[in-house]
Amino acid sequence: MDHFDRQNILTDNQHGFRPKRSCETQLLVTTHDILQSLNDTKIRQVDAIVLDFAKAFDKVPHQRLLHKLEFYGIQGQLLHWIRTFLTTRKQRVVLDGSQSPSVPVTSGVPQGTVLGPLLFLSYINDPPLSLSSTTRLFADDSLVYRPIKDRNDCLRLQDDLTALED
DSSP states (O other): OOHHTTOOOOOOOOTTTTOOOOOHHHHHHHHHHHHHHSSTOOEEHHHEEEOTTTTTTGBBBHHHHHHHHHHTOOOOHHHHHHHHHTTTOOOOOEEETTEEEEEEOOOOTTSSSSSSSHHHHHTTOOOOOOOEEEEETTTTEEEEEEEEEEHHHHHHHHHHHHHHHO
């Protein structure tokens, strides 16, 4: 986290799993932003979309995450350690005393670990940087919104939703 803070890597729009940030701080920033938009007489409305990525922690692809970590300057032994931490996990099902064979876990960040939340934030750090609408993140919950002056603003918001889907 020190590296991410020193290099200013994580978007300011992410309030999950970060010191001095919370649901309340995210709500205050967002409310202030929307109210300021509505004070503009040219703004007719603010359209907002609330997103919750289902099982988001479980779906993070390891190789993409490792590539992003390397891009963010995590290299050498630390990157190797994280690669091992992610890719050597196995799981099996136990039911009524019977066990399935162990299989490798090929995606997801381990929940309940100290490192898991930072790995997840690293993976979902991009949307606010690549969308034209405002994006607010709290862990895996997201809000995408845009002040609407005309039809073009509606189309831009739809383009951002399509980009997120892609």
